[in-house]
Amino acid sequence: MPLFPSSKKREFFTPEQQQLMVDAIQEAEKNTSGEVRLFVESKCKYVDPVDRAKEIFFNLKMDQTKDRNAVLFYMAIDDRQLALFADEGIYQRLGAKYWNDEVRKIIGAFTKDDYTGGICAVINDIGISLQTEFPYANTDKNELPDEIIFGN
Numbered sequence: 001m002p003l004f005p006s007s008k009k010r011e012f013f014t015p016e017q018q019q020l021m022v023d024a025i026q027e028a029e030k031n032t033s034g035e036v037r038l039f040v041e042s043k044c045k046y047v048d049p050v051d052r053a054k055e056i057f058f059n060l061k062m063d064q065t066k067d068r069n070a071v072l073f074y075m076a077i078d079d080r081q082l083a084l085f086a087d088e089g090i091y092q093r094l095g096a097k098y099w100n101d102e103v104r105k106i107i108g109a110f111t112k113d114d115y116t117g118g119i120c121a122v123i124n125d126i127g128i129s130l131q132t133e134f135p136y137a138n139t140d141k142n143e144l145p146d147e148i149i150f151g152n
Contacts, residue, residue, distance in 0.1 A: 010042060010150075010152075012040050012042075012077055012150065013040075013115070013116065013148075017115075017116040018148055020116055020120055021038060021116065021119055021120060021123070021148055022146055022147060022148060024119070024120040024123040024124060024127075025037075025038065025123055025146045026146050027124070027127060028123050028124060028126055028127025028128075028130065029127065029130075029142065029146070030127075030136070031127075031131045031135065031136045032069075032127065032130035032131040032133075032134050032135060032136055032140075033065075033066070033067050033069060033130075033134045033135075033136060033137065033140040034065075034067070034069040034070065034071065034090060034126075034127075034130030034131075034133075034134045035062065035065055035069065035070040035071070035142075035143055035144040036070070036071050036073065036123055036126055036127065036130075037060065037062060037070070037071070037072050037073070037144055037145075037146075037149065038072075038073045038075075038119065038123070038148045038149065039053075039056050039060075039072060039073070039074050039075070039148075039149045039150075039151065040075045040077065040148060040149070040150050040151065041075070041076055041077070041150065041151030041152055042076065042077055042078040042079075042151075042152060043076055043078050043079050043152070044076035044079045044081045049074060049076060049079075049081035049082060049083040050083045050085065052074060052076070052081075052083070053072055053074035053083035053084070053085035054085055056072060056074060056085075056149075056151075057070075057072045057085045057087075060072070060144070060149070062087065062144065063087055064143075065087065065089075065143050065144070066143065067089050067134055068087040068088050068089030068090070069087060069089040069090040069130060069133070069134045070086070070087045070090075070143075070144060071084060071085070071086045071087070071090060071126050071130070072084070072085045072086075073119065073122065073123065073126075075119075082103065082106060082107075082110075083103070084099050084102055084103060084122075084126075086099065089134070090129070090130060090133060090134070093133045094129055094133070098129070102122050102125060102126065105118070105121065105122055105125070106118050106119070106122050109121060109122075
Protein backbone atom coordinates (compact mmCIF):
# COMPACT_ATOMS: atom_id res chain seq x y z
CA MET A 1 0.00 0.00 0.00
CA PRO A 2 1.48 3.38 -0.96
CA LEU A 3 2.33 5.81 1.83
CA PHE A 4 0.42 8.58 0.06
CA PRO A 5 -2.29 6.97 -2.09
CA SER A 6 -3.81 8.75 -5.06
CA SER A 7 -6.17 7.76 -7.81
CA LYS A 8 -3.87 8.86 -10.62
CA LYS A 9 -0.13 9.30 -10.51
CA ARG A 10 1.26 12.30 -12.32
CA GLU A 11 4.51 11.88 -14.21
CA PHE A 12 6.92 14.57 -13.03
CA PHE A 13 9.97 13.15 -14.81
CA THR A 14 10.62 10.85 -17.75
CA PRO A 15 11.74 7.30 -16.97
CA GLU A 16 15.25 8.26 -18.11
CA GLN A 17 15.35 11.25 -15.75
CA GLN A 18 14.06 9.10 -12.90
CA GLN A 19 16.79 6.55 -13.54
CA LEU A 20 19.45 9.28 -13.48
CA MET A 21 18.19 10.41 -10.09
CA VAL A 22 18.06 6.87 -8.67
CA ASP A 23 21.57 6.28 -10.02
CA ALA A 24 22.69 9.48 -8.25
CA ILE A 25 21.20 8.24 -4.97
CA GLN A 26 22.90 4.86 -5.32
CA GLU A 27 26.23 6.48 -6.17
CA ALA A 28 25.90 8.91 -3.25
CA GLU A 29 25.31 6.01 -0.86
CA LYS A 30 28.07 3.79 -2.26
CA ASN A 31 30.87 4.89 0.09
CA THR A 32 28.90 5.89 3.17
CA SER A 33 26.55 4.49 5.77
CA GLY A 34 24.32 7.52 5.08
CA GLU A 35 20.97 7.35 3.32
CA VAL A 36 19.37 9.71 0.78
CA ARG A 37 15.72 9.72 -0.31
CA LEU A 38 13.88 11.87 -2.84
CA PHE A 39 10.19 12.72 -2.40
CA VAL A 40 8.33 14.58 -5.16
CA GLU A 41 4.74 15.81 -5.17
CA SER A 42 2.77 18.51 -6.92
CA LYS A 43 1.64 20.65 -3.98
CA CYS A 44 2.93 21.26 -0.49
CA LYS A 45 0.18 21.09 2.09
CA TYR A 46 2.06 23.39 4.47
CA VAL A 47 3.22 26.98 4.14
CA ASP A 48 6.77 25.96 5.01
CA PRO A 49 8.17 23.09 2.91
CA VAL A 50 10.55 22.19 5.76
CA ASP A 51 7.49 21.28 7.87
CA ARG A 52 6.24 19.00 5.09
CA ALA A 53 9.70 17.47 4.63
CA LYS A 54 9.89 16.81 8.36
CA GLU A 55 6.48 15.09 8.31
CA ILE A 56 7.50 12.88 5.39
CA PHE A 57 10.91 12.15 6.95
CA PHE A 58 9.32 10.76 10.11
CA ASN A 59 6.48 8.99 8.25
CA LEU A 60 9.13 7.17 6.18
CA LYS A 61 10.94 6.27 9.43
CA MET A 62 14.11 7.89 8.14
CA ASP A 63 14.99 8.81 11.72
CA GLN A 64 15.56 5.14 12.49
CA THR A 65 18.84 4.69 10.65
CA LYS A 66 21.64 3.39 12.85
CA ASP A 67 23.79 6.53 12.68
CA ARG A 68 20.94 9.06 12.32
CA ASN A 69 22.45 10.13 8.99
CA ALA A 70 19.55 10.08 6.54
CA VAL A 71 18.69 13.03 4.27
CA LEU A 72 15.37 13.73 2.57
CA PHE A 73 15.26 15.87 -0.58
CA TYR A 74 11.68 17.17 -0.79
CA MET A 75 10.08 18.92 -3.78
CA ALA A 76 6.59 20.28 -4.46
CA ILE A 77 6.73 20.98 -8.20
CA ASP A 78 3.60 23.09 -8.77
CA ASP A 79 4.18 25.16 -5.63
CA ARG A 80 7.86 25.59 -6.54
CA GLN A 81 8.95 24.62 -3.05
CA LEU A 82 11.75 22.41 -1.84
CA ALA A 83 13.58 21.46 1.31
CA LEU A 84 16.44 19.33 2.47
CA PHE A 85 15.73 17.66 5.79
CA ALA A 86 18.62 15.89 7.49
CA ASP A 87 18.61 13.75 10.59
CA GLU A 88 20.44 15.01 13.64
CA GLY A 89 23.61 12.96 13.08
CA ILE A 90 24.48 14.54 9.73
CA TYR A 91 22.76 17.91 10.23
CA GLN A 92 24.82 18.76 13.31
CA ARG A 93 28.09 17.71 11.72
CA LEU A 94 27.60 19.85 8.60
CA GLY A 95 25.69 22.79 10.10
CA ALA A 96 22.94 25.05 8.80
CA LYS A 97 25.20 26.95 6.38
CA TYR A 98 25.99 23.76 4.44
CA TRP A 99 22.29 22.90 3.99
CA ASN A 100 21.37 26.47 3.03
CA ASP A 101 24.17 26.52 0.46
CA GLU A 102 22.92 23.26 -1.05
CA VAL A 103 19.39 24.66 -1.35
CA ARG A 104 20.84 27.71 -3.14
CA LYS A 105 22.61 25.36 -5.59
CA ILE A 106 19.36 23.56 -6.29
CA ILE A 107 17.51 26.82 -6.88
CA GLY A 108 20.28 27.97 -9.24
CA ALA A 109 19.86 24.84 -11.36
CA PHE A 110 16.07 25.04 -11.24
CA THR A 111 16.05 28.65 -12.48
CA LYS A 112 17.82 27.30 -15.58
CA ASP A 113 15.10 24.61 -15.90
CA ASP A 114 17.68 21.92 -15.13
CA TYR A 115 15.66 19.97 -12.58
CA THR A 116 17.26 16.59 -13.10
CA GLY A 117 20.78 18.03 -13.20
CA GLY A 118 20.17 20.12 -10.09
CA ILE A 119 18.77 17.19 -8.16
CA CYS A 120 21.61 14.88 -9.20
CA ALA A 121 24.30 17.48 -8.43
CA VAL A 122 23.00 18.13 -4.92
CA ILE A 123 22.55 14.43 -4.21
CA ASN A 124 26.17 14.00 -5.32
CA ASP A 125 27.27 16.80 -2.96
CA ILE A 126 25.35 15.22 -0.09
CA GLY A 127 26.94 11.85 -0.88
CA ILE A 128 30.43 13.34 -0.70
CA SER A 129 29.62 14.96 2.65
CA LEU A 130 28.11 11.74 3.98
CA GLN A 131 31.19 9.84 2.85
CA THR A 132 33.42 12.28 4.74
CA GLU A 133 31.36 12.24 7.92
CA PHE A 134 30.07 8.65 7.82
CA PRO A 135 32.47 6.53 5.74
CA TYR A 136 31.40 3.10 4.58
CA ALA A 137 32.25 0.17 6.84
CA ASN A 138 32.02 -3.52 5.98
CA THR A 139 29.04 -3.87 8.32
CA ASP A 140 26.99 -1.13 6.58
CA LYS A 141 23.83 -2.03 4.71
CA ASN A 142 21.37 -0.09 2.62
CA GLU A 143 18.82 0.74 5.31
CA LEU A 144 16.31 2.59 3.10
CA PRO A 145 15.06 2.04 -0.46
CA ASP A 146 16.66 4.14 -3.19
CA GLU A 147 13.66 4.68 -5.47
CA ILE A 148 11.98 8.06 -5.83
CA ILE A 149 8.79 8.47 -3.83
CA PHE A 150 6.01 10.29 -5.66
CA GLY A 151 3.16 11.90 -3.73
CA ASN A 152 0.10 13.55 -5.22
